[in-house]
Amino acid sequence: MPLNWDLIWSSFGPIVTGAVTGTIPLTLASFAIGLALALLVALMRLSRNAVVSGVARFYVSVIRGTPLLVQLFVIFYGLPSLGVKLDPWPSAIIAFSLNIGGYAAEVIRAAILSVPKGQWEAGHTIGMSRGQSLRRIILPQAARVSVPPLSNTFISLVKDTSLASLILVTELFRNAQQIAAFSQEFMVLYLEAALVYWIICLALSSGQSVLERRLDRYVAH
Amino acid sequence: MSPTDGAAQAAPHGAASQGRPVLSVRNLAKAFGSNVVLRDIDLDVRRGNVVALIGPSGSGKTTVLRSLNGLETPDAGTVTVAGPGTSAGPELALDFSAKVSKKEISDLRDRSAMVFQHYNLFPHMTVLQNVIEGPVQVQKRKRAEAVADAEKLLARVGLADKRDAYPFELSGGQQQRVGIVRALALKPQLLLFDEPTSALDPELVGDVLGVIQELADEGWTMVIVTHELAFARQVADEVIFMDGGLVVERGPAAEVLRAPRQERTRQFVRRLLHEF
Numbered sequence: 001m002p003l004n005w006d007l008i009w010s011s012f013g014p015i016v017t018g019a020v021t022g023t024i025p026l027t028l029a030s031f032a033i034g035l036a037l038a039l040l041v042a043l044m045r046l047s048r049n050a051v052v053s054g055v056a057r058f059y060v061s062v063i064r065g066t067p068l069l070v071q072l073f074v075i076f077y078g079l080p081s082l083g084v085k086l087d088p089w090p091s092a093i094i095a096f097s098l099n100i101g102g103y104a105a106e107v108i109r110a111a112i113l114s115v116p117k118g119q120w121e122a123g124h125t126i127g128m129s130r131g132q133s134l135r136r137i138i139l140p141q142a143a144r145v146s147v148p149p150l151s152n153t154f155i156s157l158v159k160d161t162s163l164a165s166l167i168l169v170t171e172l173f174r175n176a177q178q179i180a181a182f183s184q185e186f187m188v189l190y191l192e193a194a195l196v197y198w199i200i201c202l203a204l205s206s207g208q209s210v211l212e213r214r215l216d217r218y219v220a221h
Numbered sequence: 222m223s224p225t226d227g228a229a230q231a232a233p234h235g236a237a238s239q240g241r242p243v244l245s246v247r248n249l250a251k252a253f254g255s256n257v258v259l260r261d262i263d264l265d266v267r268r269g270n271v272v273a274l275i276g277p278s279g280s281g282k283t284t285v286l287r288s289l290n291g292l293e294t295p296d297a298g299t300v301t302v303a304g305p306g307t308s309a310g311p312e313l314a315l316d317f318s319a320k321v322s323k324k325e326i327s328d329l330r331d332r333s334a335m336v337f338q339h340y341n342l343f344p345h346m347t348v349l350q351n352v353i354e355g356p357v358q359v360q361k362r363k364r365a366e367a368v369a370d371a372e373k374l375l376a377r378v379g380l381a382d383k384r385d386a387y388p389f390e391l392s393g394g395q396q397q398r399v400g401i402v403r404a405l406a407l408k409p410q411l412l413l414f415d416e417p418t419s420a421l422d423p424e425l426v427g428d429v430l431g432v433i434q435e436l437a438d439e440g441w442t443m444v445i446v447t448h449e450l451a452f453a454r455q456v457a458d459e460v461i462f463m464d465g466g467l468v469v470e471r472g473p474a475a476e477v478l479r480a481p482r483q484e485r486t487r488q489f490v491r492r493l494l495h496e497f
Contacts (some may be wrong), residue, residue: 121292122341126355126407127330129323136358140345218345218387 007183011192014175019196022171026161029093031154034100041105042112043134056105063102069163071095076167092164100157107149111142144215151208155201162197172196241303243268243410243442244289249298249317251284251466258284259295259466266411266459268303269440273447273457273474277489281466282446286413289444290335291326302332302410333411334404338419340396342388348375348399349384352406360407367406374402378432394425401432412436414445418452430456450493454478462486 044056063071076091086094115138123133165174173193180189246264251257259281266272274282287293289300295317304311313332315325343351349371356367375381378398388396397417404412417433418426430452437443437456447453453460453474460477462470462485470477470486481487 116341118337118339118341119343121335122337122343124292125290125330125335125337126403127327127359128355129327132358136354137343144345219389 004183004185004188007179007185008188008192011176011179011183011189014179015172015189015192015196018170018172018175019200022164022169022174023158023161023197024200026089026092026096026164026169026171027154027158030096030161031100031157033093033097034157035104035150037097037101038104038108041101042108045105045109046112060102060105063099064106068095068099068160069166071099072163072167088164088167088169091167092161092169096157096161096164099160100153103153104150107146107153108142111146111149112138114145115141144219147208147212147215151204151211155204158200158204159197162193241268242266242301243303244444245299245301246285246289247299247301249285249288249295249300251281251288251293251295251297257466259288262298262463262466262468264444264461266442266444268442270458271437271441271443271445271456272459272461273445273453274461274463275447275450275453275489276463276469280463282461282463283415285463286335286415286444286446289329289411290333290413291329292335294321294326300329302329304410332409333413334407334409336397336400336404336412336414336417338416340388340393340400340420342396342399342403344388347385347387348380348391351388351399352403355403355407371402371406374405375399378402379428392425393421394428397421397429398432401429401436405436410442412441412443414443414447416446416448418447418449448493450478450490462489464489 041056041059044052045060047053047056072092072095075095076086076088079086112134119137119141120130120133123137128136161171162173164171165177168174176189176193180186183189242265244264244266246262249259249262249264251259262281262285264272264285274285276282284293288295297318299314299316299318301312301314304313313325313328315321315329343354346354349368352371352374353364353367356362356370357364372381372384375384378401380395380398380402383391383395383399388399391399397420401417414433418429421429426449430449433443433445433452434456445453445457455474457474459471460474461468462477462481462483464485470481470483477486478490481490
């Protein structure tokens with residue numbers, strides 16, 4: 001098969017543009033919102049109030065028990081029948097944020113539980129409230145523990161955003177698909193898309209290492 | 222370093238024991254289901270006095286101590302802590318038979334500070350940050366002032382050069398001295414020690430006990446849960462022997478540890494001093 005170098009070079013432009021204007025902002029926005037949601041859900045799950053922790057448990061169960069693609073379709077194609085019409089971008093951000101919220105909540109909950117009980121007690125004994133102990137003592141330590149699993153979640157999200165192409169969000173994979181359909185060069189275009197995803201994930205992995213080293217400075221090696 | 226902020230209280234124990242009680246505990250009781258861990262515990266600690274709680278594990282001594290810092294909530298009984306300073310400040314009285322509010326627990330913690338068996342330093346903070354965290358974040362004192370105080374206290378326990386180290390870089394004995402400094406920095410009425418040397422290598426125990434002895438000499442009011450009977454004999458004004466959630470015997474340290482009246486105390490003391 002002769003390689004169409006012109007196509008390869010000219011298609012990189014739209015694919016990278018799709019990454020910069022679609023995939024990356026979609027990932028960042030969804031991860032940020034999802035993480036905030038996850039912290040809230042994790043704290044709810046740790047609540048002594050059975051109703052509060054029950055609601056959180058139910059939410060996590062639904063998110064983890066249903067496919068992300070189905071969640072996307074329910075929000076984008078399903079909600080209009082209830083009179084809620086959302087554009088592709090808001091639909092995608094809502095779906096991905098809710099998804100991250102469910103998965104990361106379990107990571108954060110486990111990380112909070114991994115901090116020894118004595119740390120809470122030491123916080124209380126210097127006069128801190130539960131909230132203060134959580135913020136100043138527990139979460140900084142939980143953060144260190146949760147960086148590796150949360151990095152996994154983050155990297156998965158980068159790749160999962162390709163599903164947004166199915167609800168018409170202009171991002172990396174949708175651009176690749178369109179050029180592939182037009183040029184009929186499927187292998188080339190999809191490999192290009194794969195390569196760009198891989199490069200983004202490589203960058204994230206090295207970012208993870210830097211962050212882990214930073215957070216490890218107070219741990220014996 | 223002095224508990225009364227300037228007005229040094231280096232009174233010998235004999236004189237200090239004439240002071241009014243800083244802490245009064247009456248009829249403290251606690252059970253987990255049918256398992257009674259404390260029954261009718263009374264305790265008085267006068268200003269400048271040191272009380273040592275001894276007894277086998279499971280005797281309830283640590284539960285008593287933790288109750289004094291609001292880390293355990295007794296089912297019944299009262300805890301009264303005097304106000305700050307030598308003047309008759311407002312007393313804080315908690316009655317655990319009724320519902321105790323968060324505010325009351327927080328007030329109780331304001332007046333006492335705890336030193337833990339496993340130090341429980343904050344691993345993500347330097348030594349200095351550990352010490353000033355309470356004064357700055359909770360007591361809202363000026364940072365510069367809290368740092369100056371912390372540096373003085375660290376110098377006192379021989380750790381001035383460790384102020385920027387993280388806890389993992391310190392030996393157990395050094396970590397526990399930081400734990401003591403962290404408690405002192407809160408300027409509490411009452412210092413509580415929960416087996417402060419039990420987690421230490423034997424050769425590091427002396428450093429920590431030395432610091433506690435100095436605090437006693439300076440007139441700090443302290444309650445110490447310990448297995449170090451020789452130390453208790455040396456530092457404590459009163460020794461309380463507990464077993465099965467009860468006070469079995471109490472009295473001046475020399476009496477309880479040298480000539481116990483109760484058979485149960487005798488057995489315990491003999492075993493710990495390896496005098497079989």
